[in-house]
Amino acid sequence: MLSPTNAGGQRPAVFGGALGSGALSIALQAVTAAMVLMLLLASGAPSLQRPTSIGRDTADVAAARQRAAGAGASPCTWTPYLLPPEAHQWALGAAREKVVTLVHPMRRHLTAQLAAGVLLQGIDGDFVETGVFTGGTSIIMLQALEKYDPWQTRRHWAADSFQGLPPPEDEDRGGILAEGKPGQFTIGREVFLANVRKWNITGLDARLRILEGWFNETLPGAPIHSISFLRLDGDLYASTMDALEALYDKVSPGGIVYVDDYGSFTGCRRAVDEFRQRRGITGPLMLQGMPDQLFNEPPAAAKWEAAWWVKGPC
Numbered sequence: 323m324l325s326p327t328n329a330g331g332q333r334p335a336v337f338g339g340a341l342g343s344g345a346l347s348i349a350l351q352a353v354t355a356a357m358v359l360m361l362l363l364a365s366g367a368p369s370l371q372r373p374t375s376i377g378r379d380t381a382d383v384a385a386a387r388q389r390a391a392g393a394g395a396s397p398c399t400w401t402p403y404l405l406p407p408e409a410h411q412w413a414l415g416a417a418r419e420k421v422v423t424l425v426h427p428m429r430r431h432l433t434a435q436l437a438a439g440v441l442l443q444g445i446d447g448d449f450v451e452t453g454v455f456t457g458g459t460s461i462i463m464l465q466a467l468e469k470y471d472p473w474q475t476r477r478h479w480a481a482d483s484f485q486g487l488p489p490p491e492d493e494d495r496g497g498i499l500a501e502g503k504p505g506q507f508t509i510g511r512e513v514f515l516a517n518v519r520k521w522n523i524t525g526l527d528a529r530l531r532i533l534e535g536w537f538n539e540t541l542p543g544a545p546i547h548s549i550s551f552l553r554l555d556g557d558l559y560a561s562t563m564d565a566l567e568a569l570y571d572k573v574s575p576g577g578i579v580y581v582d583d584y585g586s587f588t589g590c591r592r593a594v595d596e597f598r599q600r601r602g603i604t605g606p607l608m609l610q611g612m613p614d615q616l617f618n619e620p621p622a623a624a625k626w627e628a629a630w631w632v633k634g635p636c
């Protein structure tokens with residue numbers, strides 16, 4: 323019903339090409355006017371008035387189209403509260419399972435919610451975890467795939483040196499949060515795999531892909547096409563930045579980037595802040611609160627830990 327010339331200068335693609343747009347526009351305006359007239363007659367309006375609201379509606383439609391095309395700020399407002407009750411129950415159960423992990427149950431809960439969320443929304447792409455250690459959170463991500471991707475259309479990529487952290491660099495130092503130590507969190511690939519296998523996940527061999535080595539060497543060339551859930555857990559500046567540089571562009575619109583160490587490691591937080599600023603990412607960074615008693619760190623550091631955002635446009 324809307325005249326393409328009124329739609330904020332944006333002509334719907336279906337009208338493009340060979341048709342003379344001027345004549346078409348006049349024809350559409352005539353059709354619009356005729357329909358307004360018919361509506362007014364049908365409603366028994368006593369007198370014909372100029373339909374002033376049409377111009378305003380058209381501008382709204384144009385703005386909505388621009389937002390949908392990714393121009394301007396995209397709100398990306400999905401939250402775990404939108405999960406259906408059954409998925410809430412599942413995520414709570416997954417967080418309570420006794421997996422071997424460094425990750426607190428609250429962050430396991432959030433991991434499960436976000437994993438279920440992207441799958442239930444049908445966001446395109448695989449799961450990736452950079453920094454899997456003993457496998458705890460990778461197990462939760464694989465269980466989300468087992469439950470909400472029953473036809474095994476997606477993979478879970480598990481990236482780790484299996485030699486622990488690389489040496490921290492200048493960017494990791496001088497803050498109030500942890501700095502990390504070379505070789506910290508070392509665990510063998512076979513321990514990771516044995517832990518994962520204990521959970522008898524259906525189709526594990528089809529889903530799981532291990533990327534062994536330093537992120538700067540394994541991630542840039544990894545044959546990952548698209549990502550719905552990117553879970554960063556590498557603690558350090560370079561480990562976080564290498565993963566974002568190599569993988570962020572593969573995250574689908576509506577996909578989620580979760581950063582486990584944003585509130586606990588200085589370098590990790592710096593990498594995320596720098597990357598978001600450099601890329602002009604304005605979608606809100608969601609911060610997960612945590613129980614105060616967990617760490618004896620300065621109160622400012624202990625208020626929250628994990629952070630996540632939805633990649634736009636949504």
Ligand SMILES: C[S@@+](CC[C@H](N)C(=O)[O-])C[C@H]1O[C@@H](n2cnc3c(N)ncnc32)[C@H](O)[C@@H]1O
Binds near residue numbers: 457460487535555557
């Ligand atoms: C805190 S642990 C991950 C915790 C894990 N997600 C869990 O559920 O317990 C950090 C892991 O990241 C790995 N890592 C950190 N930086 C890395 C890098 N640059 N390249 C490869 N692995 C890295 C370490 O080997 C370690 O296993």
Ligand SMILES: *[C@@H]1O[C@H](CO)[C@@H](O)[C@H](O)[C@H]1NC(C)=O
Binds near residue numbers: 488489536538539
């Ligand atoms: C990748 O990172 C590791 C660990 O910090 C380092 O030893 C290695 O030299 C880096 N490789 C490249 C190609 O930069």
Ligand SMILES: *[C@@H]1O[C@H](CO)[C@@H](O)[C@H](O)[C@H]1NC(C)=O
Binds near residue numbers: 520521522
């Ligand atoms: C996995 O399967 C084995 C063998 O059937 C069983 O003993 C074990 O309890 C199962 N593990 C879980 C977590 O269900």
